[in-house]
Amino acid sequence: MTFDLQFFSQERTEPATPRKRRKEREEGRVAKSQDLGAAAVILVGLFALLVFGRFLFSRILAFTTDMIAFMGGNTLREDGWFSVIRDETMYALVVPWLPIGLAAAVGALIVTVSQVGFFITAKPLAPKMDRFNPVSGLKKVLSLRSLVEMVKGLLKAALFALVIYFSLRKDTPELVHAIRFPLEAGVSQLLWKLLGLSFRLAFLLLVIAVFDYAYQKWEFERSIKMSKQELKEEYKQMEGDPQIKSKIRQKQRELARNRMMSSVPKADVVITNPTHLAVALEYDRKVMDAPVVCAKGSGFLARKIREVAEENSVPVVENKPLARSLFETLEVGEEVPEEFYRAVAEVLAFVYRIRTEKRPASPGGKREGPEEKDGQSPVFM
The missing domain is CATH 3.40.1690.10 (secretion proteins EscU)
Structure with missing residues (x-):
């Protein structure tokens, strides 16, 4: 019975070298979790909403009151009514949301950089013909990664449904009772309940994202492992062929x-x-x-x-x-x-x-001294 040693040499058992990691990074292949970025954006946005919520709520309430009064008058028959609505909408709804959006963007940037570092490459955007290959696409659909992503999506949906169900089951009596409150108090009560539910869902997403990032890290390290033959070839490329x-x-x-x-x-x-x-x-x-x-x-x-x-x-x-x-x-x-x-x-x-x-004698019949050579002497300084 014979064994093909080259078969065993192709098994990917060796950790990736720094050069291999650098090439993978240039291609845009890094270990990162999309859920971790989403959880960071949602949590930072919710905390910012918690800080600016009262101000934002007061602006929206004032805007609603002003618009009702504006619509009830004869202003719509006057020229420039559209510009008034546009300016009021920008000032009351868009501008107050800018700090929240900015905070969420900064949070997403920090989480992304902490996962993959700060590196910009355009190679992932370059067109590749294998993306149009149906066989390659089918392999990706039927791969272990696709199966894991599907299971992860179903698990997230189930957990989110459970959290929403138990939260609504607990808060429904209070929400029904809030109908009897004045409009401002009732809406405030509803928004606080929604904010609490959003925080619970965001923290649940964060927990899932942490486990997902650990899996992505493990799967990425496994995918970039190298065989002994690849290590030898890379060494030849870096150090040069011995011959x-x-x-x-x-x-x-x-x-x-x-x-x-x-x-x-x-x-x-x-x-x-x-x-x-x-x-x-x-x-x-x-x-x-x-x-x-x-x-x-x-x-x-x-x-x-x-x-x-x-x-x-x-x-x-x-x-x-x-x-x-x-x-x-x-x-x-x-x-x-x-x-x-x-x-x-x-x-x-x-x-x-x-x-x-x-040397022949000089015209005067005198030879050069034995220590001289072009005017030099074998005496060293």
Whole structure:
């Protein structure tokens, strides 16, 4: 019996990575509960209504009284009667509701941001062809999420019906008795009962919304889980394919090696051990405090450094301890440290002496001093 290990690698058992979460967020897929936003809007609106209720009730009562008096007179036969009704309606009904609407909007914004954070994306609004695919639509209708939403809707309807039933059963006698009150007192009594019922329904919706948000969070985390293969693919995308990275590093090494080899002809000396290591030193007293390693290498690269040095008449000096110490201590571009000054100065003095002996005598019959090389001395500052 054989097993396909790739089958098990596709099981989504791993938590989503930050990159996966960011992509889902950009697509507009986040864990949030619509009921939680609705409950916040209703509760904030009801509290605002509780604060501004008396003022609003008095404005509505005054508006109703004024309109009855306005309709009963001969004002409707005069010009401009419509503008009077419009202005009175705006001032008495629309303006007093603005603080309540503003408070509800702020509450909805706070709850939404607390659920998903503050992020704006237009990708969910972009047209997608799969939305017009009947097969995809049928899958969504028959999905577990649709079943859960249907059960949740039925549960909310049943709970709301129970709350309304028991509230009306309790308050009906008082509402019937309120008919005997004066109009203002009776309407006030009715509004208070309706406000209390609204608060009970809103708190019930809030409780349902909290459980709904917990479920949405769980369902969202489950839906964005990744398989081990997806984790590997994402790692390759973020870090790069190992083969490509290896080729890039190889190319970088080749470029660095070519730049280094181009510096060998400018070197003053190449110190070897004699076959395995090679270190090329350059020293210009005008711009350098000490000699600088312009190239180094071992094995094949050491042999190439020696070949380039010999082709360009750069002296090659064998000094096993110095070559090994410089190779292990310094990188290309670094200055020779003070503890090697004496050894390096002896090598450069030897090189300058050989160069001086090879130079023809000046017209005056005098050769340049052994320590000089283009007016320089192997004495480091």
